[in-house]
Amino acid sequence: xxxxxxxxLAAPFGMWETHAxxxxxxxxxxxxxxxxxxxxxxxxxxxxxxLDFTPVALRSIANNLALxxxxxxxxxxxxxxxxxxxxxLFGSPLTGKLLSQCYKGQTLAEVRDAYRRMLELGGxxxxxxxxxxxxxxxxxxxxxxxxxxxxxxxGFAMLMILPKGNLRSSMDWxxxxxxxxxxxxxRSTER
Numbered sequence: 146x147x148x149x150x151x152x153x154l155a156a157p158f159g160m161w162e163t164h165a166x167x168x169x170x171x172x173x174x175x176x177x178x179x180x181x182x183x184x185x186x187x188x189x190x191x192x193x194x195x196l197d198f199t200p201v202a203l204r205s206i207a208n209n210l211a212l213x214x215x216x217x218x219x220x221x222x223x224x225x226x227x228x229x230x231x232x233x234l235f236g237s238p239l240t241g242k243l244l245s246q247c248y249k250g251q252t253l254a255e256v257r258d259a260y261r262r263m264l265e266l267g268g269x270x271x272x273x274x275x276x277x278x279x280x281x282x283x284x285x286x287x288x289x290x291x292x293x294x295x296x297x298x299x300g301f302a303m304l305m306i307l308p309k310g311n312l313r314s315s316m317d318w319x320x321x322x323x324x325x326x327x328x329x330x331x332r333s334t335e336r
């Protein structure tokens with residue numbers, strides 16, 4: 146009986162994600178423009194080299210960008226650099242941190258899966274991520290672009306995140322994180 150009550154309480158909670166190789170219906174123009182710049186930079190090989198496509202060259206949008214090192218594999222992926230907009234959304238510095246130092250549980254698994262999807266596709270991956278906790282709706286648009294290292298292999302990813310809804314800083318979602326973790330724990334006991 147108690148589990149049934151918790152299940153009903155858990156209904157207004159959740160996390161949803163959609164991925165696509167092309168822009169989704171509500172993908173911001175800024176992300177589409179970044180993908181187009183990536184394509185232009187990829188005139189020779191299919192994927193541009195990281196040195197040709199850096200945050201320095203993209204100053205006007207650098208606050209929403211991060212450069213991720215994938216040379217040791219997705220399990221050891223690390224933020225090499227993150228713009229101040231992403232730091233504000235995350236709530237602490239990201240530069241130098243492994244993904245596993247930033248995320249946990251279901252979120253870490255999803256983030257790693259998104260990078261694997263990008264590597265398998267060998268091209269851009271647009272994502273739309275939404276959270277709902279009671280009436281609070283938060284989310285963000287994400288774009289991941291693969292970049293070649295000096296050996297000609299995909300060794301880096303350019304990440305762009307643009308918040309949507311009421312998401313402006315870590316204070317908007319950190320308070321909801323415990324509720325989402327509780328709901329996920331309750332759902333896993335039902336399986």
